[in-house]
Amino acid sequence: MTIERRVVLDRLGTVGVPGGGDLVSRDLVRALTIDGGAVRFVIEAPDADAARLLEAARGAAEAAVRDLEGVTSVQALLTAHGPSPSAPKAPSLKIGGHPTPQEGGPQKVAGVDRIIAIGSGKGGVGKSTVSSNLAVALARAGRRVGLLDADIYGPSQPRMMGVSQRPASPDGKTIIPLRAHGVTMMSIGLMVDPARAVVWRGPMLMGAMQQLMGQVQWGELDVLLVDLPPGTGDVQLTLCQKTKLTGAIVVSTPQDVALLDARKAIDMFNTLKTPVLGLIENMSTYVCPNCGHEAHLFGHGGVAAEAQALGLPFLGELPLSIDVRIAGDAGAPVVTQGGPVAEAYERLAERLIAGGMG
Numbered sequence: 001m002t003i004e005r006r007v008v009l010d011r012l013g014t015v016g017v018p019g020g021g022d023l024v025s026r027d028l029v030r031a032l033t034i035d036g037g038a039v040r041f042v043i044e045a046p047d048a049d050a051a052r053l054l055e056a057a058r059g060a061a062e063a064a065v066r067d068l069e070g071v072t073s074v075q076a077l078l079t080a081h082g083p084s085p086s087a088p089k090a091p092s093l094k095i096g097g098h099p100t101p102q103e104g105g106p107q108k109v110a111g112v113d114r115i116i117a118i119g120s121g122k123g124g125v126g127k128s129t130v131s132s133n134l135a136v137a138l139a140r141a142g143r144r145v146g147l148l149d150a151d152i153y154g155p156s157q158p159r160m161m162g163v164s165q166r167p168a169s170p171d172g173k174t175i176i177p178l179r180a181h182g183v184t185m186m187s188i189g190l191m192v193d194p195a196r197a198v199v200w201r202g203p204m205l206m207g208a209m210q211q212l213m214g215q216v217q218w219g220e221l222d223v224l225l226v227d228l229p230p231g232t233g234d235v236q237l238t239l240c241q242k243t244k245l246t247g248a249i250v251v252s253t254p255q256d257v258a259l260l261d262a263r264k265a266i267d268m269f270n271t272l273k274t275p276v277l278g279l280i281e282n283m284s285t286y287v288c289p290n291c292g293h294e295a296h297l298f299g300h301g302g303v304a305a306e307a308q309a310l311g312l313p314f315l316g317e318l319p320l321s322i323d324v325r326i327a328g329d330a331g332a333p334v335v336t337q338g339g340p341v342a343e344a345y346e347r348l349a350e351r352l353i354a355g356g357m358g
Helices: 003-011 048-053 055-066 127-140 157-161 204-214 234-242 256-271 302-310 323-331 341-352
Strands: 029-035 038-047 073-082 112-119 145-149 176-181 185-186 221-227 245-253 278-281 314-317
Touching: 003 029, 003 038, 003 055, 029 323, 038 048, 038 055, 048 055, 048 073, 055 073, 112 127, 112 234, 112 256, 127 145, 127 157, 127 185, 127 221, 127 323, 127 341, 145 157, 157 185, 157 323, 204 234, 245 256, 245 302, 256 278, 256 302, 278 302, 302 314, 314 341
Parallel strands: 038 073, 112 221, 112 245, 145 185, 145 221, 245 278, 278 314
Antiparallel strands: 029 038, 176 185
16 A cells, blocks of 8 residues: 555654654654655754754654554654754864975875775766765774765765764864764864855865865774865865875766766876776666666766776666665765665675775
């Protein structure tokens, strides 16, 4: 039988919350999806303190929906929209500025075994989505994982990872990163007003990148993934010249126009003597959730063919799915929710681990 959205919302309206009212009347339910008998939704609290108080309501909501006829599984995720009122004050250090001189070539980051840059020649290929989901997949596989959002002009990882708290800086020099979904993460988006544009010239970008790599207390990590901005500019140049990288992964969609720019990214990494560890084809296949028809909206197999032509490893295909968009907007990467898309990311993580890259 078909489970109707209003029926699920009516049931969620019976779950009370601290301070009075219920989940629906307080407008706390987000990203409600129904796929056959599987029901998923997000409970979005106004801040971290409220989220802790809502944990009991989350369990009650899952139990209430599970009792509905036709429901086979329920997953309720709890996120915080904003920082806790008691959150640490914004760090006093200044982000951005001219980079400081560095001798001795690329340097390692203390405590981090491997650093992998995830890049693309152009925007819109899902590189940030791949970065966040791959980081969470590696963490769920038992790895100690960090994620650095290096897209200074358009940081998206705070939203995708469901964090908005300002990082602490105990001494005005070091930065304490945040944790989300088992991943240690940091982004310039956590340090600046999200409503204001970052209007910086190249030296400011390079200085900010140097700070994010060197002043963040990453701790002991098996792998740090760096979500690069699109293109072949100052951030990529700074990272490859200042930091000792294990290598880079290039993400592309299958169509020719994306592959043209992916080749430029590969050439950039080769020029900077950064090993290209492999290529990923994103948005490779679309399966209609209603009829099951499989379509290749952006073509199919182009990245695999390019990898073969260049003698590079092909790391795998990732599907195009509305669940990815909904999960990313809700701050709960789709890999946490199970299903075919999550399995594709899990296979990718397993492949990196088996190859000594994860």
